[in-house]
Amino acid sequence: MKPILKLEEVVKTYGDHVAVDHVSFEVNKGAIFGLLGPNGAGKTSIIRIITTITRADSGQVYLNGEKLGSRHPNTIGYMPEERGLYRKMKVGDHLIYLARLKGLSKTDAKTAIDYWLEKFEITHWWNKKVEELSKGMQQKIQFIATVVHNPQILILDEPFSGLDPINTNLIKSEILRMKHAGTSIIFSTHRMEQVEEICEHIALIDQGKNVLEGQVANIKQQFKENLFEIHYEGQPVLPERAGLQVVSNEGGRLIIQLEDDRASNQILQELLKQSIYIHSFREILPSLNEIFIRQVETDKRS
Amino acid sequence: MEKLFLIIKREYLTRVKKRSFILTTILTPLAFALFFLVVGFIFSYESDDVKRVAILDEAGILESGGVSNERNLVFIPEEKSLEELRQNLESLEYDGILRIPPITNLYAKSYTIFYYSEKPPTLDVETLISSKINKRIEAYKIQELQLDVAQLEALDSKVSINPEPLDENGEDSSQFTGAIGAAIGSFMGIIMYMTVFIYGMMVMRSVMEEKTNRIVEVMISSVRPFQLMLGKIIGVGAVGLTQIAIWAVLIPTLGFLVTLIFGIDTSGMQGMQNMGSGAAQAIDPEDAANMAQQILLAMGELNWGMILVLFLFYFLGGFFLYSSLFAAVGSAMSDDLGESQALTLPITIPVLIAFYIMFAAVQSPNSSLAIWASIFPLFSPIVMPARLAFQPPVWEVALSMGVLIATCILFVWISSRIYRVGILMYGKKVTLRTLGKWIFYKD
Numbered sequence: 001m002k003p004i005l006k007l008e009e010v011v012k013t014y015g016d017h018v019a020v021d022h023v024s025f026e027v028n029k030g031a032i033f034g035l036l037g038p039n040g041a042g043k044t045s046i047i048r049i050i051t052t053i054t055r056a057d058s059g060q061v062y063l064n065g066e067k068l069g070s071r072h073p074n075t076i077g078y079m080p081e082e083r084g085l086y087r088k089m090k091v092g093d094h095l096i097y098l099a100r101l102k103g104l105s106k107t108d109a110k111t112a113i114d115y116w117l118e119k120f121e122i123t124h125w126w127n128k129k130v131e132e133l134s135k136g137m138q139q140k141i142q143f144i145a146t147v148v149h150n151p152q153i154l155i156l157d158e159p160f161s162g163l164d165p166i167n168t169n170l171i172k173s174e175i176l177r178m179k180h181a182g183t184s185i186i187f188s189t190h191r192m193e194q195v196e197e198i199c200e201h202i203a204l205i206d207q208g209k210n211v212l213e214g215q216v217a218n219i220k221q222q223f224k225e226n227l228f229e230i231h232y233e234g235q236p237v238l239p240e241r242a243g244l245q246v247v248s249n250e251g252g253r254l255i256i257q258l259e260d261d262r263a264s265n266q267i268l269q270e271l272l273k274q275s276i277y278i279h280s281f282r283e284i285l286p287s288l289n290e291i292f293i294r295q296v297e298t299d300k301r302s
Numbered sequence: 303m304e305k306l307f308l309i310i311k312r313e314y315l316t317r318v319k320k321r322s323f324i325l326t327t328i329l330t331p332l333a334f335a336l337f338f339l340v341v342g343f344i345f346s347y348e349s350d351d352v353k354r355v356a357i358l359d360e361a362g363i364l365e366s367g368g369v370s371n372e373r374n375l376v377f378i379p380e381e382k383s384l385e386e387l388r389q390n391l392e393s394l395e396y397d398g399i400l401r402i403p404p405i406t407n408l409y410a411k412s413y414t415i416f417y418y419s420e421k422p423p424t425l426d427v428e429t430l431i432s433s434k435i436n437k438r439i440e441a442y443k444i445q446e447l448q449l450d451v452a453q454l455e456a457l458d459s460k461v462s463i464n465p466e467p468l469d470e471n472g473e474d475s476s477q478f479t480g481a482i483g484a485a486i487g488s489f490m491g492i493i494m495y496m497t498v499f500i501y502g503m504m505v506m507r508s509v510m511e512e513k514t515n516r517i518v519e520v521m522i523s524s525v526r527p528f529q530l531m532l533g534k535i536i537g538v539g540a541v542g543l544t545q546i547a548i549w550a551v552l553i554p555t556l557g558f559l560v561t562l563i564f565g566i567d568t569s570g571m572q573g574m575q576n577m578g579s580g581a582a583q584a585i586d587p588e589d590a591a592n593m594a595q596q597i598l599l600a601m602g603e604l605n606w607g608m609i610l611v612l613f614l615f616y617f618l619g620g621f622f623l624y625s626s627l628f629a630a631v632g633s634a635m636s637d638d639l640g641e642s643q644a645l646t647l648p649i650t651i652p653v654l655i656a657f658y659i660m661f662a663a664v665q666s667p668n669s670s671l672a673i674w675a676s677i678f679p680l681f682s683p684i685v686m687p688a689r690l691a692f693q694p695p696v697w698e699v700a701l702s703m704g705v706l707i708a709t710c711i712l713f714v715w716i717s718s719r720i721y722r723v724g725i726l727m728y729g730k731k732v733t734l735r736t737l738g739k740w741i742f743y744k745d
Contacts, residue, residue, distance in 0.1 A: 014743070051523040053726070057744060070526075078523040082728075084516030088316065100308055101524040145520065 010059035019045040021208035034199035074103040077151035092126035102149035192289035227284040234276030313537025331552040363442040483691035490687035491660035509632030527722035620683025630717035633724030656681035667692035679709035
């Protein structure tokens with residue numbers, strides 16, 4: 001598949017500080033891409049380059065195969081982590097203003113906004129001032145402002161921070177719906193559990209560098225430690241063999257580590273022969289959180 | 303371009319539609335009108351109770367003619383003795399007794415007359431009586447000394463200077479040109495000064511709000527920071543022009559209406575003059591009309607079209623120059639007030655200096671201070687308008703305009719360099735040095 005966004009050796013420095021250090025990655029069309037990293041790693045700097053807010057010192061960014069230029073902001077929807085609206089403006093006027101700045105005509109803007117307000121069942125907010133809305137309500141408006149021009153790429157920086165569970169779900173399902181409709185989404189966060197839920201592909205940024213990149217499933221395979229968990233009843237006897245180590249065994253929960261993960265079938269077979277009852281047998285894959293911490297730690301040491 | 307226009311439109315409309323804008327724009331002229339109304343009323347105010355004053359003319363100066371009554375002051379010559387009058391003051395319905403002792407020395411410069419009453423006379427009554435008696439004494443002296451009235455009147459003459467150009471074909475300016483130039487000049491200078499502060503500060507606050515509000519990052523993912531800044535400056539500038547235009551129409555109209563409806567004109571003003579100069583004679587109405595005519599003539603001689611165009615030019619120039627600086631500073635600010643003051647100070651100081659130079663320039667519009675200050679771009683928007691009525695040489699105006707345009711472009715550019723970095727910079731203590739560094743940051 002042709003990538004919609006491609007970064008090549010992008011570098012950005014602020015004074016002596018290297019914020020982005022030769023970062024490359026690709027985002028596929030219709031994919032949800034997780035841009036991960038601890039605070040201050042350089043995620044926002046990368047996003048600002050993609051959104052054309054700043055320019056890279058060196059390296060290239062391609063959007064749809066074209067070099068990033070001044071007409072591209074209209075095809076990007078960006079919701080920054082720190083977000084805000086003009087407090088004194090009316091919701092309707094505000095949305096029209098932001099939509100028109102993205103190149104929509106007045107009538108197109110109106111149609112699109114009506115669609116979204118109806119979808120969220122908030123059409124009666126049109127004449128309300130932004131400052132009259134609660135924080136959660138403002139977040140909805142902010143989200144509409146981000147997607148109103150139907151962008152090809154949607155960049156969300158910590159989109160769920162400050163959202164209540166109901167709004168989180170609402171926005172999440174909208175994100176997934178847009179993904180299925182072909183929108184590519186870059187999702188920047190340091191909250192790993194959200195990434196595992198919705199991202200297929202990630203890049204881990206640390207100290208300005210892209211330290212890890214790939215399919216979530218592949219990365220998990222790459223970082224797994226061949227741990228297996230067995231829930232059982234009875235007295236299992238593990239076969240004596242090289243490369244098998246018991247990590248823990250208490251309360252009917254046995255965790256073993258194998259040198260060769262292919263050996264797991266044989267072990268299960270032998271256990272099944274014994275007069276014990278096996279509830280479950282599963283491979284323990286590391287969570288992204290663990291991988292993230294491990295990677296950042298090793299990065300620090302090196 | 304279209305985006306810039308959208309930004310200008312929003313910046314303009316949100317401000318013009320604000321209730322506070324509508325109120326200040328309409329209420330300020332109303333407040334002026336009310337002020338003049340009250341002042342007029344105060345000066346035209348007279349106590350409504352009529353005072354009856356008995357005059358004991360021991361000097362006999364009233365034989366040639368009595369003392370004319372005033373609206374609230376009635377003079378009645380009395381033959382009774384002072385003692386009698388004093389004892390029967392109430393039954394005779396007098397408020398006071400005026401005794402003029404005999405005049406023994408016709409060459410004396412000062413005379414004392416006596417006023418007997420329960421309460422001492424008020425200031426206006428006192429000045430009125432002394433001026434009336436003074437006139438009578440004058441007439442008495444002329445008669446007694448047998449002076450020639452026509453000769454005496456010939457002594458009362460005035461000298462006024464009428465400036466003439468050296469070159470015979472040069473423009474003849476009336477004697478009032480200097481005064482009118484100074485009045486128009488300082489008026490324009492003050493408007494410029496207020497504009498720079500009020501609207502420049504408005505730009506700064508608005509930039510700061512966008513930054514602390516965090517809307518700015520959303521905005522600059524759609525438009526270039528330069529567009530956002532320029533749109534804001536142009537939008538606020540248009541608001542300023544709108545307000546000044548409305549005032550330019552509303553204030554004279556209201557002033558005219560107030561005069562028309564309430565008739566506060568010369569009578570009130572004359573009261574003011576009487577109060578101010580004590581017994582001085584009121585201005586001869588013929589003189590006043592003559593002066594008004596001359597002033598109108600002198601004002602007619604000014605090239606108003608040129609002055610207005612240039613004023614508009616300097617208004618825009620000064621506004622762009624200073625508000626771009628204010629925008630740059632606003633982008634660097636956080637909520638910390640002390641810090642923001644340290645940053646605005648370097649902008650406000652030149653404005654203040656220019657303001658004082660402006661007053662000096664009005665006094666002597668062709669001094670080298672005035673000339674150079676009206677070319678130096680930080681001062682020229684305030685100083686040059688003050689000199690316009692004095693017809694400064696063309697080359698000076700042209701040079702001043704050229705320098706101002708070039709500086710505006712330079713300052714807008716520099717400010718936009720600072721602005722684009724500043725709006726995304728949070729939680730950093732900013733000094734003038736850091737601002738300087740930001741100019742050279744890469745995009």
